[in-house]
Amino acid sequence: MTRAIHWFRNDLRLRDNTALRDAAQADQVALLYVLDDRLLSRSGTRARHLVETLERLDADLPDPHRLIVRRGRPEEVVPAVLREARATQLCFNRDTTPFATARDERVRRAAEKLDVEVIARRDRVVFEADQVTKDDGSPYVVYTPYAKRWYRRIADEPMRPERAPRLPDPIPQLSSEKLPDPASLDPEGAAELPTAGSAAARRRLQSFLESDVGDYDELRDRPDRDGTSRLSPYLRFGAISIRECVYEARDAAAAESRLGKGARKWIDELVWRDFYAAILETHPRVARQSFREEYDRVRWRNDEKAFEAWCTGRTGYPIVDAGMRQLVATGWMHNRVRMIAASFLTKDLLTDWRWGERFWFEHLVDGDPASNNGGWQWAASTGTDPQPYFRIFNPTSQGTRWDPDGEYVRRWIPELRELRGADAHEPWKAPALAPDYPPPVVDHGEARTRALAAFERARGKS
Ligand SMILES: Cc1cc2nc3c(=O)[nH]c(=O)nc-3n(C[C@H](O)[C@H](O)[C@H](O)COP(=O)(O)OP(=O)(O)OC[C@H]3O[C@@H](n4cnc5c(N)ncnc54)[C@H](O)[C@@H]3O)c2cc1C
Missing domain, CATH: 1.10.579.10 (DNA Cyclobutane Dipyrimidine Photolyase, subunit A, domain 3)
Structure with a gap:
């Protein structure tokens, strides 16, 4: 019997989630989130939005699944859960920041010691650094040629988002801790955060593509107008898939040509997101030092x-x-x-x-x-x-x-x-x-x- 743990991180959705699709192939699955105080303490605002997103994710799970929440360092908590669950697989989506890379390597080593197969997928960006390179395989360090290559690469990719997978039975008897009260994480913090979760993210994407994207090219620089998508918090925690954003924008532009210019400009911004992720992945020193x-x-x-x-x-x-x-x-x-x-x-x-x-x-x-x-x-x-x-x-x-x-x-x-x-x-x-x-x-x-x-x-x- 195969038993998979899907370790959620910055992919807090069921739809079009690459590693979750793999985990769902097992005979039993458990859906884990590890609340890491090192990350929670970096921003009360973000911690609050994160916990609200986790609440929505938990509510979105089909019965009898529940999100298994544990608090601590993933390096210790994930191996402990793998043991408790007698898991055979650990699935997660890759994250390429220096912090995440070091953490995931430690978790991988601990999992492999337990004879657990580790499946780490690409998901967080459209293309990771090694997928958009110069002809000699070296990374781009300037946006414009990077974007040209990115567009050439994506021309062959359908990007059609996948539906939420049918989940097998849950692994029994795994306990979960309660999520903290979101307000307690941000006692004096930001008053108006966006509604959390995948449904809100998809509604926002749809309304942006139905109305504002046509004028995006003209109005995106105007702070007095609500001309941008406001999807960044959802992309940050993966409440919506980046592929879905690209696919829907291309689809909207194909269906109505007047939207084309704005949609193309909007996709350019998503390319910036991939570009900066690639720069940090290939030049991790920029986290502390000037690139130049x-x-x-x-x-x-x-x-x-x-x-x-x-x-x-x-x-x-x-x-x-x-x-x-x-x-x-x-x-x-x-x-x-x-x-x-x-x-x-x-x-x-x-x-x-x-x-x-x-x-x-x-x-x-x-x-x-x-x-x-x-x-x-x-x-x-x-x-x-x-x-x-x-x-x-x-x-x-x-x-x-x-x-x-x-x-x-x-x-x-x-x-x-x-x-x-x-x-x-x-x-x-x-x-x-x-x-x-x-x-x-x-x-x-x-x-x-x-x-x-x-x-x-x-x-x-x-
Ligand atoms: C100094 C500085 C710091 C920034 N810090 C962040 C940050 O911590 N997190 C963050 O997501 N964005 C950051 N940005 C980029 C940008 O300001 C935000 O992504 C954007 O304002 C989010 O609003 P939106 O979702 O309405 O964007 P839209 O205009 O609708 O763009 C769609 C998406 O494209 C991506 N995007 C847009 N512009 C950029 C950009 N310049 N660089 C990278 N991705 C981009 C975002 O994911 C955004 O949600 C920063 C920009 C500057 C100049």
């Missing part, structure tokens, strides 16, 4: 007071502050504003990108080691992007360009409510109308000059 090593010589100012102003949304630059307040209040920030706020911290405040990366990782409900690191290194010009370090966003012109009526900044900064239209982006011109809002923490022009000099020094040019 010369920029580890930048002499950051790391002014704690300025950092505090940035964290609390009180830099005096409305678009930056609105983004940071949105982040803390909801666990999410619009992509354009992420770019502006991250540029501001690293260039205008000349603060080490790792400070910002860490703060966001604590707050983002979609906080993902690869995408967060890639985004931060992109903004700081220390990463893979061939654009040179002198791309420094002007927070005021970015604000007036992408939030032309000031709606977004007024939504998040009540102190600006008396300022009309785009005036909300320059409150220092009418301080009497926004008496409670702080003046700019730095002068952008001077800060720009200072950043350019610091980067040039790091490159050995002055």
Whole structure:
């Protein structure tokens, strides 16, 4: 008799789940989730969304299955469950971050000592690093050629999502711990998190593809409009499969040609997700160091007071502050504003990108080691992007360009409510109308000059 344990990690769904399909071939199966305090403690916001997602997953399981929840380190808990269950197989979907790779290797070794067959599948991204390479097999380090190869590769892939498998009988007598109360994990945390779970994720994908995707190309940079999919928290925990997203987007574009441009642009963003996962997999040192090593010589100012102003949304630059307040209040920030706020911290405040990366990782409900690191290194010009370090966003012109009526900044900064239209982006011109809002923490022009000099020094040019 074969007995499989499916170890859920960042694949919290039944539909189109590669390793779960394998586990379902066994005579009996148990569905395990290990709550690891090392991960829970990294972000209360994300821990809360995770536990809410696990509750939904448990409710989605067909009777008599239940999610088997255990708390502890997977390196100890998984082998213990394998022994208790007298399992013959351990199935899971691969995760290629440095933390997960080391952990999974330890679990694999322990399982093999117990004579358990380990089945680890590709699932989390469309293509892993070794599936999209240059002709000589080496990894791409620049997005555009990577994306070209990615599109060539996917042209032959149907990507049709699979239904949830029929599960065999559960392995009997495995006890489960209770899931913690989600609110207890995030006592003072984000007020409005998205509804968790696969059903909510699929509803969101459908509504995005039925309406907003057509304008995505035009509106995706506008934080005042709800033009993006907001699927990132679901992709983070695998409540929806990435293949399903690609398949449905291609299908929507094929059915209605006016959606084609937007859908294609949207798939480009999913390619960024694969790209950054591949960069972290092939260059794990970027988790701690700059991708471009010369920029580890930048002499950051790391002014704690300025950092505090940035964290609390009180830099005096409305678009930056609105983004940071949105982040803390909801666990999410619009992509354009992420770019502006991250540029501001690293260039205008000349603060080490790792400070910002860490703060966001604590707050983002979609906080993902690869995408967060890639985004931060992109903004700081220390990463893979061939654009040179002198791309420094002007927070005021970015604000007036992408939030032309000031709606977004007024939504998040009540102190600006008396300022009309785009005036909300320059409150220092009418301080009497926004008496409670702080003046700019730095002068952008001077800060720009200072950043350019610091980067040039790091490159050995002055
Ligand atoms: C400094 C910085 C940090 C970031 N940190 C994260 C993070 O921790 N987790 C995260 O998922 N995204 C991160 N992003 C990327 C991006 O901002 C979010 O994925 C996006 O805002 C999520 O909203 P959405 O689902 O509506 O995106 P959509 O525009 O609908 O895009 C669809 C999906 O594509 C992926 N995607 C979109 N843009 C990017 C990108 N630039 N890089 C990688 N994947 C992308 C996401 O999975 C997203 O859900 C970061 C960007 C920056 C500039």
